[in-house]
Amino acid sequence: MKLSKRKKRGGVDVDMTPMIDVVFLLLVFFMTISQISEIKKEKLDLPELQGTQDQLPSSITVNVDEKGQIVVAQGPVSINQLVNLMQKELVKVDQDPRRLRIVLRADEKAKCQTVNQVVNQLSQLEIKKIRIAVRVP
């Protein structure tokens, strides 16, 4: 005769170790691919091309949006203001245009009128090369 009822408790042992391993892996993954410093880049539809070289640090990044508006770090600028900015950058590199790295990020749907104006101004400042940003397909 059973005087006391003793319930059999079916214990389920959950092994937490693999779960913790997976969670740590995910954490390391997201930590490595995320960038804490905010990259401020103008949202443009760049031409989808392979490019010839990886992106390098630039002195000035000139953005041209679909409507032909020129935007630099300070905000929208006119072509004359852009020329003033270029001249200030040239002073920083001892008036050596070869040391000035200019990246042009233009929307693929933008008309080349603004781009041509920018390029003409660059050539007047004796700048012989320009880097055109493209997005990798």
Added chain:
Amino acid sequence: MIERIVSKRELSANGKNMKLSSVKVNRQSKIDLQITPMIDVVFLLLIFFMVNLRVVQAERELDPAIKPKQSGGSSQLDFEPVIVEIVEGASGQYIYRLGASDYVAAELKTKLVNFPDKSNAFVKVSDGAPFGMAATAIQHCKSANFQSVSYVPGGEK
């Protein structure tokens, strides 16, 4: 011989504390590690990084030279350069013009790859042309291994 059982109390009263039995108490020291808060913190960190994740599209660059329109393209060159013009066609769409023939992007690429002389290429871009076409022309010239590729602003409209 009378055996007298000495109680522990008597012994302690006498100042003697004698162990009557030598039972070693095995105390297994257990360290319980609470991993629940650690998992909570790890999950929080994971959610933080997942929420702050920004997918940044990879960008590369094309590096053409710049040739002002006035200098043209054929003054001091030994070989006749390739001049790719982006002009408005009869239908109102912009097309690539190489010599006397008009091409679309894929045809231009094939033509440039098969071009015998790959010293210099100039991409003349009219003001109304879409920038994507100009970039594509420069890319095709670079891919066709032209030694020098130049962007010439303000070509024929």
